[in-house]
Amino acid sequence: KDKVKVAFIGPLTGGVSAVGVGGRNSAELAVQLRNADPSAKYEYELVTQDSECKPNVGVQAATKVASDKSIIGLVGHYCSAVAMGAVDIYHKFNLPMSVWGAVLPDVTYGNDYKEIHRVNGTMINQNDVAAKFMTDQGYKTWVVLYDTTDYGKGHNKYFTEYLAKNGGEILADFGVSSDQQDFTAELTKAKQLNPDVIFFGGLTPLGVRIRAQMEKLGITAQFQGASGIKSDSFIDGVGELSEGVVSFLEGAPVDKLPGGQYFIEKYKAAGFAESEEAYGPFAFAAMNLILDGIEEVGPNRKKLTKYLGKIQDHDSIVGKISFDDHGQNTVAAITKYVVQDGKWVVWEDSEYATGARKLAGK
Amino acid sequence: MDVGLLGQFVVNGMMLGMMYALVAVGFTLFFGVLDVIKFSHGDVLMVGTFAGFSTYLGLTAIGIDNAFVQLVGVLVVSIASMALLGAIIARYLVLPLKSAPPLNTLLVTLMLGTVLRESIRLFYPDGSNPKHFPSLLPTDAWSFGSFTLRADSVILLIGGLLVIIGVNVLINRTRLGLAIRAVAQDEETAKCMGINFKMIVLLTFALGSGVAAFAGVMNGLYYNEINFGMGLLLGVIGFSAAIVGGLGNIYGAILGGFLFAGLQTLGAVALPFASAYKDVFAFAVIIALIAWRPTGLIAEKTSERV
Amino acid sequence: MATASALEVKNIYAAYDSADVLEGVSLSVPAGKITCLLGSNGAGKSTIIRAILGLTPPRSGDILVDDQSLVGLPTHKVIAAGVACIPEGRKVFPKMTVVDNLRLGGYQENSETVLRDRMDQVFDIFPRLKERRNQLAGTMSGGEQAMVSIGRGLMAAPKVLLIDEPSLGLSPLFVKENFNIIQRINNQGITVFLVEQNVHQTLAIAHYGYVLSQGRVVAQGTAQELSENKEVHEAYFG
Amino acid sequence: MTQSLKDKLVILLLAALGTAFMVTFIAIEEQTEIFALLLVAAALIVAAAKFGVIKAISQCLSRNEKLMNGAVIAAVLVVVFWFREDHFPLLMIATVMMYVIACFGLNMQFGYTGVVNFAGAAFFGIGCYTAAVLGDTSVPLLMVIALGGIAAAIIGSILIIPVLRTRGHYAAVVTIAFGLLFRTFLEVNDTLGGPQGLRVPGMNLFGWDFNSNIEISENIELSFYMNYVILALIMVILAFVLMRRIERSWIGLNFDAVRLDETAAACFGIDIKRWKITAFTLGNFLAGTAGALYAMMLGFIAPSNFAFSDSLILVSIVLLGGMGSLWGTILAAGLVVLLPEKLQAIQEYRFLIYAIVMILILLFRPQGILPRGLRAYIPGWRG
Amino acid sequence: MEQQQETVLAFRGLTRRFGGVVALNQFNMELTNRQIVGLIGPNGSGKTTSFNVLTGIYAANGGSIEFLGQDITSWPAQKVYEAGVARTFQRSRLCLELSIFDNIMIGNHKRLNHGIMFNVFQRKALQKQITENHEEARKLLQIFNPALADKMFEPVGTLRMIDRRRIEICRALISHPRLLLLDEPSAGMTHEETRELMEDILEVREMIDGLSIILVEHEMGMIERVTDKCIVLNFGQKICEGAYRDVASDKLVQEAYLGGE
Numbered sequence A: 001k002d003k004v005k006v007a008f009i010g011p012l013t014g015g016v017s018a019v020g021v022g023g024r025n026s027a028e029l030a031v032q033l034r035n036a037d038p039s040a041k042y043e044y045e046l047v048t049q050d051s052e053c054k055p056n057v058g059v060q061a062a063t064k065v066a067s068d069k070s071i072i073g074l075v076g077h078y079c080s081a082v083a084m085g086a087v088d089i090y091h092k093f094n095l096p097m098s099v100w101g102a103v104l105p106d107v108t109y110g111n112d113y114k115e116i117h118r119v120n121g122t123m124i125n126q127n128d129v130a131a132k133f134m135t136d137q138g139y140k141t142w143v144v145l146y147d148t149t150d151y152g153k154g155h156n157k158y159f160t161e162y163l164a165k166n167g168g169e170i171l172a173d174f175g176v177s178s179d180q181q182d183f184t185a186e187l188t189k190a191k192q193l194n195p196d197v198i199f200f201g202g203l204t205p206l207g208v209r210i211r212a213q214m215e216k217l218g219i220t221a222q223f224q225g226a227s228g229i230k231s232d233s234f235i236d237g238v239g240e241l242s243e244g245v246v247s248f249l250e251g252a253p254v255d256k257l258p259g260g261q262y263f264i265e266k267y268k269a270a271g272f273a274e275s276e277e278a279y280g281p282f283a284f285a286a287m288n289l290i291l292d293g294i295e296e297v298g299p300n301r302k303k304l305t306k307y308l309g310k311i312q313d314h315d316s317i318v319g320k321i322s323f324d325d326h327g328q329n330t331v332a333a334i335t336k337y338v339v340q341d342g343k344w345v346v347w348e349d350s351e352y353a354t355g356a357r358k359l360a361g362k
Numbered sequence B: 001m002d003v004g005l006l007g008q009f010v011v012n013g014m015m016l017g018m019m020y021a022l023v024a025v026g027f028t029l030f031f032g033v034l035d036v037i038k039f040s041h042g043d044v045l046m047v048g049t050f051a052g053f054s055t056y057l058g059l060t061a062i063g064i065d066n067a068f069v070q071l072v073g074v075l076v077v078s079i080a081s082m083a084l085l086g087a088i089i090a091r092y093l094v095l096p097l098k099s100a101p102p103l104n105t106l107l108v109t110l111m112l113g114t115v116l117r118e119s120i121r122l123f124y125p126d127g128s129n130p131k132h133f134p135s136l137l138p139t140d141a142w143s144f145g146s147f148t149l150r151a152d153s154v155i156l157l158i159g160g161l162l163v164i165i166g167v168n169v170l171i172n173r174t175r176l177g178l179a180i181r182a183v184a185q186d187e188e189t190a191k192c193m194g195i196n197f198k199m200i201v202l203l204t205f206a207l208g209s210g211v212a213a214f215a216g217v218m219n220g221l222y223y224n225e226i227n228f229g230m231g232l233l234l235g236v237i238g239f240s241a242a243i244v245g246g247l248g249n250i251y252g253a254i255l256g257g258f259l260f261a262g263l264q265t266l267g268a269v270a271l272p273f274a275s276a277y278k279d280v281f282a283f284a285v286i287i288a289l290i291a292w293r294p295t296g297l298i299a300e301k302t303s304e305r306v
Numbered sequence C: 001m002a003t004a005s006a007l008e009v010k011n012i013y014a015a016y017d018s019a020d021v022l023e024g025v026s027l028s029v030p031a032g033k034i035t036c037l038l039g040s041n042g043a044g045k046s047t048i049i050r051a052i053l054g055l056t057p058p059r060s061g062d063i064l065v066d067d068q069s070l071v072g073l074p075t076h077k078v079i080a081a082g083v084a085c086i087p088e089g090r091k092v093f094p095k096m097t098v099v100d101n102l103r104l105g106g107y108q109e110n111s112e113t114v115l116r117d118r119m120d121q122v123f124d125i126f127p128r129l130k131e132r133r134n135q136l137a138g139t140m141s142g143g144e145q146a147m148v149s150i151g152r153g154l155m156a157a158p159k160v161l162l163i164d165e166p167s168l169g170l171s172p173l174f175v176k177e178n179f180n181i182i183q184r185i186n187n188q189g190i191t192v193f194l195v196e197q198n199v200h201q202t203l204a205i206a207h208y209g210y211v212l213s214q215g216r217v218v219a220q221g222t223a224q225e226l227s228e229n230k231e232v233h234e235a236y237f238g
Numbered sequence D: 001m002t003q004s005l006k007d008k009l010v011i012l013l014l015a016a017l018g019t020a021f022m023v024t025f026i027a028i029e030e031q032t033e034i035f036a037l038l039l040v041a042a043a044l045i046v047a048a049a050k051f052g053v054i055k056a057i058s059q060c061l062s063r064n065e066k067l068m069n070g071a072v073i074a075a076v077l078v079v080v081f082w083f084r085e086d087h088f089p090l091l092m093i094a095t096v097m098m099y100v101i102a103c104f105g106l107n108m109q110f111g112y113t114g115v116v117n118f119a120g121a122a123f124f125g126i127g128c129y130t131a132a133v134l135g136d137t138s139v140p141l142l143m144v145i146a147l148g149g150i151a152a153a154i155i156g157s158i159l160i161i162p163v164l165r166t167r168g169h170y171a172a173v174v175t176i177a178f179g180l181l182f183r184t185f186l187e188v189n190d191t192l193g194g195p196q197g198l199r200v201p202g203m204n205l206f207g208w209d210f211n212s213n214i215e216i217s218e219n220i221e222l223s224f225y226m227n228y229v230i231l232a233l234i235m236v237i238l239a240f241v242l243m244r245r246i247e248r249s250w251i252g253l254n255f256d257a258v259r260l261d262e263t264a265a266a267c268f269g270i271d272i273k274r275w276k277i278t279a280f281t282l283g284n285f286l287a288g289t290a291g292a293l294y295a296m297m298l299g300f301i302a303p304s305n306f307a308f309s310d311s312l313i314l315v316s317i318v319l320l321g322g323m324g325s326l327w328g329t330i331l332a333a334g335l336v337v338l339l340p341e342k343l344q345a346i347q348e349y350r351f352l353i354y355a356i357v358m359i360l361i362l363l364f365r366p367q368g369i370l371p372r373g374l375r376a377y378i379p380g381w382r383g
Numbered sequence E: 001m002e003q004q005q006e007t008v009l010a011f012r013g014l015t016r017r018f019g020g021v022v023a024l025n026q027f028n029m030e031l032t033n034r035q036i037v038g039l040i041g042p043n044g045s046g047k048t049t050s051f052n053v054l055t056g057i058y059a060a061n062g063g064s065i066e067f068l069g070q071d072i073t074s075w076p077a078q079k080v081y082e083a084g085v086a087r088t089f090q091r092s093r094l095c096l097e098l099s100i101f102d103n104i105m106i107g108n109h110k111r112l113n114h115g116i117m118f119n120v121f122q123r124k125a126l127q128k129q130i131t132e133n134h135e136e137a138r139k140l141l142q143i144f145n146p147a148l149a150d151k152m153f154e155p156v157g158t159l160r161m162i163d164r165r166r167i168e169i170c171r172a173l174i175s176h177p178r179l180l181l182l183d184e185p186s187a188g189m190t191h192e193e194t195r196e197l198m199e200d201i202l203e204v205r206e207m208i209d210g211l212s213i214i215l216v217e218h219e220m221g222m223i224e225r226v227t228d229k230c231i232v233l234n235f236g237q238k239i240c241e242g243a244y245r246d247v248a249s250d251k252l253v254q255e256a257y258l259g260g261e
């Protein structure tokens, strides 16, 4: 069999490395499984690069991967700022790629590069659903906290936008820095405003701190997070306080899909030390998509780009994938989750949906 | 703003300030004894917290679940292990470099901070994710209107205060403190006075690191959340606080710590345009303060003669 | 010599990383006496003191205090053996008060009352220090610092006191007084090993002396003998 | 054989050896090979030091400074040409060069004058943002590089009062605070792209587009990074000459005096403020110019590139190389930029390894890899 | 030869306090052209302080300083140096990492061109200035210790204390000052070395036009031989002034400073 190289880029060091390593493991799993498949035409080799979640490092990594002609396809980027810097390079070197985690709309919609695809949804879809769902639950007033990274600021922007559409009211919003420890000042002010819900746009570590400190100050409002907190480590981090926290994530719930179950089993069997985290399935799906393409059209960047451009209703462990003309997966269903007994449970399956348990303030 | 709310801000700010002050005291100590800045201080704090956390897990695992016993166990293990770590750092990284340019020590300890942080991230089970630190203190709370006072906060504040007072007495009133100050100024002459130089340096680093571990456990108990990156910013802020207050005396560290916490709280609460600017605000004030008092708010007594 | 040696230096060699400084120096400091060491700049006098204190450990040779070998001991153990030192250039702790400086002199003494007694004695000798007890030593004039340094040496109540060029930068009156003080110290039974440039006055109070040149002892004898030694006279007496 | 002929041969041999080393080091990817190469190099250096070869070589080099400079430039050109078609190695080489320029700036500040600056990345970043903002305007891009430097110098002047009034650790905090403030400000404030960052147009010199590959003939197409490497090399040479000339002049002497003893310097008429301001401003200027070109080359910048940790990387380059040592800075920049990159295969462990390597180097070479020597006003001249 | 009796330096009621300590108390003195004045007094009597106030390191709390007809009381150190005052320090303050030549050139500041253009671009002219000054420094060093003249490019840190003192004096002299302040130059030297130093200083005085010297010393032999006049300080106050012989026999001085026989 001929050897073919594919690549993965993600943050393997630094604050969000947990997600990055989970993504890398998942991509690696996809390659391993493919290599174990006797019917595969090629033998694949995975090249991984660390972006440190820093644009300059990410651009270096992108250049290294893109300029290596033996690499045919790439699954890359969890951090949007890095993705934004790197897309130009993929275009320049005609490297077909799929994003596996970055949620900023501009990554796909900010350019016309046909090389760029994304299997996960953008934060637009997510906040649309989130705002609608929460107002439907009868909540009226919010206080928003967001970290001042592109992720947090983006969520703040879109959530505010969609909440206004659905008639919710934001009493105040607070930008916090992504390494902040203490939120008592912001939360004390929030407490005074007495909102129904505290929305947090940001990632798990801050989400954990904010949830824990709400308790300290005796804030009883409902806590709602963006996709960034939908991880097991959020639950581990806040302990019992996680009960009833809601969050929203693109993609169909993995364990509900036949392929998803398979992924989870295989991931466990492969014996990775780290968890796959929320975006592991996307990395896995994206890598499989690339591998499918290479199997189909051969190890050729241009052909692979063309192949990806035509993807419609492609089966994957995160549901069907269909790219629009910006390479954005349009079937990005959003799943609503709630924590029940120390587990993220799909809302519709939860006791909250049946009314057996109630969200805060209800 | 009503009084209750104001009170709430004050108590929150004091907790934060106490944490900063404890870190700053560590910096002051190291600076005091060897004129070095040990930048891994924040990370030692973090490791101390994880050591405490592991102790808690261990105690729970062997069936000890009395909160008080657990608390004592957590504190003892955490402080003792960090004191040991501090001494090891002093012995193998700081002392060998004492004749090199002072910035080198800074760089080495900075790198050591990275080593500690990365080690926890990579080798502690699931170390890259935040951990839930247990509440081991009574959680009674008293509410007065919009003001909630929790028993654990009060206990932590008092504990922090006692530690700082203890360190201060140790430095200024005891023979050990005298030796520490002497070693800081002139190693060779201190030796000639019969001071065991190495021992004093190791002790000081053990002391400072023990205080850091205490601050770390306090941090964990207060926020109920710990993570491998928690020490980085705390270290930078603690260092800034020690400097703004004025190096070389513990009151400066305390003042700096509370000042910094006050600025951040004020920034978050009172900035009309956007609370996201609160760090910009706090650091800008710090720069202005240093420009105004270039050797710290409680200025170091000058002794240089021409 | 009839008296027993409080301090014996036996054939020591010492060097800094660049150059050899001491090349086989042997000295003996009789107990209860003042022994002086003379020699020009850079002869290696201070190096001998550093070697005794363990600050610049000798490469070979032996150093004995009361028949206990000091070679290889860390400095604080040397001090514990009953040696104290008034270092070259005073070396007061600049950011500490006079009182703290004096306390450090008696660092190895635990008893507060003993320390207070000794401090009172020091204040008796140097009333200026009592006046300035809370001044930072670093801000004092050169001579005042010398007082602090000597006082600090006395606080240890040592068996052997090493003094390196104490009169450097002192006023003539004070130099005289200084030598008186040294004599007084000696009269209290403390063995003194004195390094000096001021040959006349030194020999006037010393019992025994050595002359060092380029790392070797070139002359030795009683103070009397040395002041009459013609060569020494020519080389070192102004 | 005459002494001078021997010298020349030695230098040529060294240059050849150095070139071979650089090419291999950059080209190999296999971790074991990288470690083997580094070990061999380290062993060679240690052995050479043991047998006094290093000393002889350094004497030989200081006798033939001009030749040595030429040989180094030639060696770099050979390496660059070797990788003419490989984008990534060229990108890394250019990155090293830009770090070198920025670190020269820091060297001027605390290597020479003792003005500590822990906000190097911020001043570098000001250059980057200048390039981003001015890149689309009609300002000639070569000018933009200079303007990047000027912007860094001007914004730096906000700090002049606190920097002049403080020393040591106090000054460190001023710059640390500034660095943090700078980054937070960029992140919070959306006018400069906010946390998402900004695109930066590439360099374009009189119609010569730096961002397209250079086609020499049908089959030979040089990487477009070649443009940046060459421009960066020119800038490094200019910066080096500036630094050298300053060091070997009365200004360098004034800088040293200010660093070593302000009181004595003042008593001999040296205007402490003037020289501190000069060093601080000039240093920031250099960092700013490096930043401007870097941004153009990278094409994209965001606030997270200019964090405290990035400033520390710059500082560590200066310390590792040896304070005030220009060649040391160049070596250290190469090491600090390339080593983590070369360690990519160990992935998430590489920071750990990197930090450990740094600690070891600093423990065994506290004065830096190539400590700065005494000032030789005129090369080879001894009065 | 006709001696110009121009006043070079005058202190009028100079006062300086440190907290409660009055280091200088209404100190008056005058110094004329080419005079060597010995400033003596017990330890802590304010000698060094008077140098520090004069050279602008400390501000005066009262009184004035006049140098060559100008009031320089509140001038910063740099300006005082430019006007022609150079000094040594009681505790040597050389830059130990720098070469002998560098250290001496620091003292030559006012005679060097510090323009950025000159230093960076006019290398030829700069090199000429360097070689010229090197020659001059060499000549000066030759007087004090010929061996040092051959070690011009070695770091000062490797030298003996006594040579460091000599270099400090050269650093002060190289700029041809009008007034040289020497703070205990002979401390730590043997008699022989002290005598040599004294002769060297006298020799230099012949070379430099109109050089006046204030000498702080505790070595009375030196004071006696070189000074034209002595001023005795005690507790910051002048207690006596005159030729050494007269001063030495003064009862107050005997009591406070010399300690009579």
Ligand SMILES: Nc1ncnc2c1ncn2[C@@H]1O[C@H](COP(=O)(O)OP(=O)(O)OP(=O)(O)O)[C@@H](O)[C@H]1O
Residues within 6 Å of the ligand: C016, C017, C018, C019, C021, C039, C040, C041, C042, C043, C044, C045, C046, C047, C048, C088, E158, E159, E160, E161, E162, E188
């Ligand atoms: N730390 C050091 N490193 C290298 N050489 C040194 C060091 N200290 C002293 N020396 C050299 O050792 C020799 C002897 O020095 P030492 O201080 O013992 O002389 P000394 O007799 O005490 O002279 P002085 O009268 O100046 O005090 C001198 O040549 C000196 O330059």
Ligand SMILES: Nc1ncnc2c1ncn2[C@@H]1O[C@H](COP(=O)(O)OP(=O)(O)OP(=O)(O)O)[C@@H](O)[C@H]1O
Residues within 6 Å of the ligand: B304, B305, C139, C140, C141, C142, C143, C144, C169, E018, E019, E021, E022, E023, E041, E042, E043, E044, E045, E046, E047, E048, E049, E050, E090
């Ligand atoms: N910076 C300062 N802070 C506080 N006190 C000072 C300071 N400088 C000098 N003094 C005090 O002023 C007095 C005069 O000191 P000065 O150094 O002028 O004495 P001096 O005459 O030079 O003595 P010596 O011969 O011992 O050097 C001393 O009592 C000293 O303690």
Ligand SMILES: [Mg+2]
Residues within 6 Å of the ligand: C045, C046, C047, C088, C164, C165
């Ligand atoms: Mg000596």
Ligand SMILES: [Mg+2]
Residues within 6 Å of the ligand: C141, C142, E047, E048, E049, E090
């Ligand atoms: Mg004096």
